[in-house]
Amino acid sequence: MSDIDYLLRVLNAKVYDVAIETPLEPAPGLSRRLGNRVFFKREDLQEVFSFKIRGAYNKMAQLAEEDRARGVIACSSGNHAQGVALAANRLGCEAVIVMPSTASSLKVDAVRQRGAEVVLYGESFDEAYRHALELQAERGLTLVHPFDDPDVIAGQGTIGMEILRQHGGPIDAIFVAIGGGGLIAGVAAFVKQVRPDIKIIGVQHDESTAMADSLRAGHIVTLNEVGLFSDGTAVKQVGKETFRLAQEYVDDVIIVDTDETCAAIKDVFTDTRSLLEPAGALAIAGMKKYVQQTGVVDQTFVAIACGANMNFTRLRFVAERADYGEQREAIFAVTIPEQPGSFLRFCGVIGERDVTEFNYRISDSAEAHVFVGIAASSRGETIELADAFDEAGFDAIDLTADELAKAHVRHLVGGKSAHASDEVLYRFEFPERPGALLRFLTAMNPAWNISLFHYRNHGADLARVLVGMQVPTSDAEAFREFLDDIGYRFWNESENPAYKLFLGS
Structure with a gap:
C-alpha cells in the first residue's frame, strides 16, 4: 500500500459516527516545569475512554x-x-x-x-x-485486528489529522505510546505526509519493548515475555504493516519505566484532574524523559493521552511510586555503629529534610542497619545525601532504584532469622487471579520450607510476591527445574544488598 493511500484513508475514515474530535488541551503546570509548551490530546475522553x-x-x-x-x-x-x-x-x-x-x-x-x-x-x-x-x-x-490492519491504522490516524487542524502553529514533536504500533503508524503516516518537519517519537514501557527492539534490529523481533503493568501496550510482537510504517516515519523511541509512568499519571491528574491508565500515560512519561535527556526549552510538544481505563484499586500503587518517578524520594540502607550518639549524628546528616519512612530493629551488638526514606527534590539531592553519609563515616547504599526495596523490604518487619538456613530469595510476578498462588505452592517440593513470604495487593492485574525458601544445595538442580516449569516471571534476589542487610540470615 502506498503512503498516499494512507493519507486518503485517514481523510475518508468513518470514525465520527461513534468517536468525538477530542480536545487538544494545554498543560500549564507541566509546561512551566519543563520549560516547554505542552499539550495533551485527550483521547481518554472518548466514550470507551480510549482512542x-x-x-x-x-x-x-x-x-x-x-x-x-x-x-x-x-x-x-x-x-x-x-x-x-x-x-x-x-x-x-x-x-x-x-x-x-x-x-x-x-x-x-x-x-x-x-x-x-x-x-x-x-x-x-x-x-x-x-x-x-x-x-x-x-x-x-x-x-478485527487490534493494530495490524490498514483500516484500523487509518482510523487511529485521524488523531494526527485532528492535532494538525487544532494547532496551526509550530509543533516540534508528537509523542505516542506504542504497543502493537497501530496508533503511532496511523498518526505518523498522516502527519509526515503533511508536516514532515514534526518529529514523531514513540514511547514504550521497559517491559514491553517489541517495537524499539525491532527498529534497532531492522526486522521484527518477538519478545519472550512482557510485563503487565502497562497492559494496554503489553505486546510481544508488533505488526508487519505497523513496523513498516514505523521504520519509515518514526524518528525515535523512548523507553520509560514503571516509576516514570506513575509520575506521568500524577502529572496529568495535576493539570486536568483526570486519571490515565499506565498505557495512557506513556506518551507523557516519554515526553518528560525526552526533555530531560536533550535539555530542550521553548519548544511545542503534543502527548497523546490515549486511555483512562484504570482500576480504582490500582491507585495506591501508582501514588506510592509516583514520587520515585519524579525522583522526589530517596531510599537508603545506612549502617551506623550500635553505640550512644550514633543515631543523633545520623539525624544530623538528614538535617531539615522530611523523613518519609524509617525502619530499624536491633539485630547486632556492633552495627545497626537503618532503612530510611527521605524527601528529595531531585536525583542530584539524592547524590548529595549519599556523599553526606559518606563524609559522616556512615556506610550508605542507595536503594532508590531497587525494586526489592521499594516493593517489599520497606513493608517487611521481623529482621534477620537464625533459623533461615539454606535460604534463597526470589521475587515473582503472579497473575492476580484465583488459584495462582495455589499453583505455585503445589508445584514446590514440600521439603522446601517457606521461610519468608510477602505479598501486598496493589489492585493491579498481577501480584508481586517475595518468597524465601530453604533449599539445600543438593536440591539446586531440582529447584532450577521448578523455576523453569512454574511459568511465572522471577528474579533471584538472594544477593540483593537490601535483603542481606535487613532480612538475610
Whole structure:
C-alpha cells in the first residue's frame, strides 16, 4: 500500500459516527516545569475512554455487509475490545472478544456491558490471539485486528489529522505510546505526509519493548515475555504493516519505566484532574524523559493521552511510586555503629529534610542497619545525601532504584532469622487471579520450607510476591527445574544488598 493511500484513508475514515474530535488541551503546570509548551490530546475522553474506538469502528464500517452479518471476533486486553464491542452494538452485529485471563476486571465488565461475548484465555495477548484465530476458523467470524490492519491504522490516524487542524502553529514533536504500533503508524503516516518537519517519537514501557527492539534490529523481533503493568501496550510482537510504517516515519523511541509512568499519571491528574491508565500515560512519561535527556526549552510538544481505563484499586500503587518517578524520594540502607550518639549524628546528616519512612530493629551488638526514606527534590539531592553519609563515616547504599526495596523490604518487619538456613530469595510476578498462588505452592517440593513470604495487593492485574525458601544445595538442580516449569516471571534476589542487610540470615 502506498503512503498516499494512507493519507486518503485517514481523510475518508468513518470514525465520527461513534468517536468525538477530542480536545487538544494545554498543560500549564507541566509546561512551566519543563520549560516547554505542552499539550495533551485527550483521547481518554472518548466514550470507551480510549482512542481504540476509532480504528475498530473504521474497520467494521468498511466491512462488506455479509462479513458483518457473520459476526466479528477480536483479541484485546481491554481497550480495543471495548471499541469493537461498541462498534458492533452500533452496527448491529455480533461480537466475540477474546481477552487474556489477566485482563482488568474493569475492562472485562465494560466489554460485557456493551453486549459482546467475552472469552477469557491465556495469560498474555499473544496466547489469547492464537485462540481467537482458532475461534475465527471454527465459527466463520470476521477478524478485527487490534493494530495490524490498514483500516484500523487509518482510523487511529485521524488523531494526527485532528492535532494538525487544532494547532496551526509550530509543533516540534508528537509523542505516542506504542504497543502493537497501530496508533503511532496511523498518526505518523498522516502527519509526515503533511508536516514532515514534526518529529514523531514513540514511547514504550521497559517491559514491553517489541517495537524499539525491532527498529534497532531492522526486522521484527518477538519478545519472550512482557510485563503487565502497562497492559494496554503489553505486546510481544508488533505488526508487519505497523513496523513498516514505523521504520519509515518514526524518528525515535523512548523507553520509560514503571516509576516514570506513575509520575506521568500524577502529572496529568495535576493539570486536568483526570486519571490515565499506565498505557495512557506513556506518551507523557516519554515526553518528560525526552526533555530531560536533550535539555530542550521553548519548544511545542503534543502527548497523546490515549486511555483512562484504570482500576480504582490500582491507585495506591501508582501514588506510592509516583514520587520515585519524579525522583522526589530517596531510599537508603545506612549502617551506623550500635553505640550512644550514633543515631543523633545520623539525624544530623538528614538535617531539615522530611523523613518519609524509617525502619530499624536491633539485630547486632556492633552495627545497626537503618532503612530510611527521605524527601528529595531531585536525583542530584539524592547524590548529595549519599556523599553526606559518606563524609559522616556512615556506610550508605542507595536503594532508590531497587525494586526489592521499594516493593517489599520497606513493608517487611521481623529482621534477620537464625533459623533461615539454606535460604534463597526470589521475587515473582503472579497473575492476580484465583488459584495462582495455589499453583505455585503445589508445584514446590514440600521439603522446601517457606521461610519468608510477602505479598501486598496493589489492585493491579498481577501480584508481586517475595518468597524465601530453604533449599539445600543438593536440591539446586531440582529447584532450577521448578523455576523453569512454574511459568511465572522471577528474579533471584538472594544477593540483593537490601535483603542481606535487613532480612538475610
